[in-house]
Amino acid sequence: MNETNPARLSKMLDAMSPTCAPFAARWDAEADRRAKLRTPENLKRLMEAQRNHTSARATAAAARSQRTAARKATKNPLSGARRAARTADKAARQHQTSARAALRAARKSYPSTLARLAVHAHALHAVPAGVTSWVLSTPADWAVWPVSVSAGVIGLNAGLLLVGRRSVSVSIEDGLSAEERQLVERLDPSYWVTHAEERGLGGTVTAPPKVGTGGITCEIRLDGQWTVKGLNAKADNIRNLLGARSALRMRITGGSRGGWAVLMLATRRATDGTSAMWTPDLVPADPQMMSLGLDTETGEPVVIPFDERMLIAGASGTGKSWSTRPLLATAHLRGDLVLIDGKGEEGTVWESVCRVAVEADEIETVIDEIHAEMNARKRDMKRRGISVWDGPQLTVLVDEGQVVLAQVKGDADRLQRLIELSSLGRSRGIVLWWATQKPVMSGAAPGVHNLIAPNLLTRFSLRVADATEAQTALDDCADYQPQKIERGKEWRGHGYLKDYGPRIIRTWTLDDAGVRTLPRKVWTSGTAEVPAPVSAPAERPGLRLVKTGAAVPSPRPIEAGPVTNRDRVLAAVREGARTGRDITDRTGLNKGTVSKLVKALVEAGELAKAADGTITATTTQAGEVSA
Structure with a gap:
């Protein structure tokens, strides 16, 4: 046998597979439905229905015999015996009918397997017809053609199932996930063309798909009246044809030339394995742009x-x-x-x-x-x-x-x-x-x-x-x-x-x-009108004792003006403000901001707050003690 014959046979079977697939799908669906119904509970109901039906048949036969005997015993149709026998026969027949209906329903609930049903159907055709053919034929022209026909039909059914269940073979590169392998198989032109028509995509042909850093990319040729917009409208049909999961991102765009579209399936991310942490080095050199x-x-x-x-x-x-x-x-x-x-x-x-x-x-x-x-x-x-x-x-x-x-x-x-x-x-x-x-x-x-x-x-x-x-x-x-x-x-x-x-x-x-780690830089409005601080009355400077030999540091120079709200609060306290209300009046800030800043400064140790609410600065001159 020529080495190319297996390849030719495989291609022929691949071409026949889509034609036989509907038959195989219907067979498998019916077989699966019957298998799911064959539960122990349904079997128990079937056996009970069979017992009830057998009992009802026996009761009906007995009632029918009793009615016949009563009819023979007396000619009077209005006699009590005949009327009683007639009533019992009628009730027994009704009970048999209901038992037969229950048995029929139980058999539907617990059906035979599809294979057994097929064997019964072929046997019902082949055995009586074969016997009849043998009886009516002479040794010279004897033939059992019904048996051969049934055998041929059985072989045909088996062949349709085998070809319909056949998976189209596609050459797939290594390194793909199971999901990507399935998608690449179904994007192959040999599979796509044979199944596109049944999904409403007839007239479209795929090119061999490519797998890159962002996922699978595949070009699609649009024949006839197809457009990129029309193909986008069929996105659900494409997803169903590929068997893709609902969450998988799929994008359809125009190709590099007319009559072509590009299908993108995001099965991968080019960012996998790269750090997402931002550093100042990522700030673009162009001052008009920033990196997202x-x-x-x-x-x-x-x-x-x-x-x-x-x-x-x-x-x-x-x-x-x-x-x-x-x-x-x-x-x-x-x-x-x-x-x-x-x-x-x-x-x-x-x-x-x-x-x-x-x-x-x-x-x-x-x-x-x-x-x-x-x-x-x-x-x-x-x-x-x-x-x-x-x-x-x-x-x-x-x-x-x-x-x-x-x-x-x-x-x-x-x-x-x-x-x-x-x-x-x-x-x-x-x-x-x-x-x-x-x-x-x-x-x-x-x-x-x-x-x-x-x-x-x-x-x-x-x-x-x-x-x-x-x-x-x-x-x-x-x-x-x-x-x-x-x-x-x-x-x-x-x-x-x-x-x-x-x-x-x-x-x-x-x-x-x-x-x-970013540098501290707090914006304040350069145009906000801040009320001038209220001048405190001149006070007599307190006495100070200086430790022997201690150097007296020069007083801290007065800043030209506060830079931030934090500095404003500190300056107000140094200038004599002792309560939140005093600080609010001197700085012009709202009381909520003042309260928050005072709390932060107390926690930082730059201000102290007494039990009575008096606020003072904790900064003291080195080498000095209060008199």
């Missing part, structure tokens, strides 16, 4: 504009805060940063690094200060005759947006200031970033205001709850479907960037320790 993360399909870095307003969306647990930290660190190193934290957890980490507002009064104060700064920059730009701010950028992150909007909901003036910051601040060097778990603009608790969202042109979305939130999160790129990003810790920090393309990006992350 890595493309999971190509492994290439993804950068976004630094001076652009941004919306960051992501459900709870998707890594939104971790994804935002590297962007905040970049903004902090390049300019000034203000964090308005409606929840408070992030503020705890960042309060030692930058300006943070958590409590309601702090949020209100910082909104007012930033708005005043924006207007001051406008006046300064007009005085200098420039149209774009040329100083350091002030970046403002609002997180969580839903909480902050709820706090200023009843304050129309502060809400308007937030809206103006989103629309007017960019040209004046004040850029608003907005983060929310619930990217909706309507309802009782919106995550972003409908007048703020249109100004946030850069949009990044981690996994969201549904298509409605995806529409707000990515606007006209909602077809990326961020709501279908897989769940699980390994997918935290993965999302889509608007206008980048439907390719998932793995963002950089920064832990708590990394945040605390």
